[in-house]
């Protein structure tokens with residue numbers, strides 16, 4: 438796997454696929470700069486070597502049409518401020534004006550191209566479009582993990598034109614490394630904590646992960662499908678009846694593979710899906726009708742804490758309760774705190790995929806775990822064991 442440090446960018450133009458799909462407010466101010474900051478180390482390495490950088494990204498979903506509300510010109514000043522270099526902007530990402538702007542670039546300079554998705558050829562992975570993009574640089578760098586699961590022109594197809602002259606950016610390399618630590622080279626015991634709403638959306642991950650982990654914590658809404666399948670009473674809790682057989686199959690597979698599965702033993706049950714609902718702590722398999730489990734209970738959290746404390750490698754995907762409601766966030770906060778403690782004691786912890794990242798940010802855990810993934814869908818597909826096209830295109 439080639440990374441940035443395998444190249445010297447002196448007098449070279451790096452064509453960098455970044456993920457600058459950042460949120461903008463009504464006045465087009467960037468409201469979350471994380472993704473720009475995450476791309477900074479790669480850009481700086483190119484510039485410090487004496488090279489120049491051509492940055493390409495999508496923003497929003499313009500669906501193949503020029504849409505001024507989704508122009509990357511809105512973020513040019515913010516990118517300049519963050520990387521400390523005045524960024525030039527060009528109002529197209531291919532064709533004569535883009536090529537002229539790229540060829541006029543001197544060492545130390547940065548050019549930001551217009552939104553790739555103004556062209557439908559980007560998402561369809563069009564060969565000709567990718568070829569046009571490839572004219573804008575000498576070396577291709579993919580640093581956009583958030584789109585690495587898409588075989589788009591700028592994330593995958595363009596790499597064909599850079600044989601021997603392509604590599605991962607620092608951010609993408611860090612993501613790959615973090616996934617590898619959990620899925621392949623993690624110190625044992627390895628623990629996966631899978632929460633979230635539904636078994637159906639996590640099933641491929643569970644199946645893939647059973648071969649890699651020693652412990653599996655199942656939490657959140659998924660709990661009730663498992664509990665009901667084992668004969669428990671789950672009241673009005675979220676439950677996928679058509680997945681009960683699958684849940685039993687997973688438990689059987691886990692046992693055969695020597696994976697210890699930890700399912701909640703008690704829950705905070707509510708009489709409504711509402712922050713102000715009445716609540717009671719009940720055994721997970723004795724939830725009365727009219728009540729639904731919305732968070733893990735105290736005995737459960739004590740067990741989870743013990744398991745987390747003993748683990749050396751931890752993957753966390755999905756909240757263990759309805760953390761968006763304050764009264765049902767305690768379980769997720771407790772799990773987060775246990776992971777932080779384990780991390781401080783030397784464990785490697787990766788948080789990734791969808792809502793667990795939102796939870797980690799909401800509760801301020803992000804700097805205290807080992808790594809928070811920047812890609813929702815891309816992380817989920819990695820955990821499912823899929824090879825991401827954007828990664829394969831660089832490795833080939």
Ligand code: AMP
Nearest residue numbers: 633634657658730731755758759760792
């Ligand atoms: P996911 O995107 O699959 O990770 O699901 C995250 C969502 O699961 C969050 O919005 C949580 O509110 C929700 N969730 C977690 N626990 C429960 C539960 N016990 N009942 C209903 N929804 C839940």
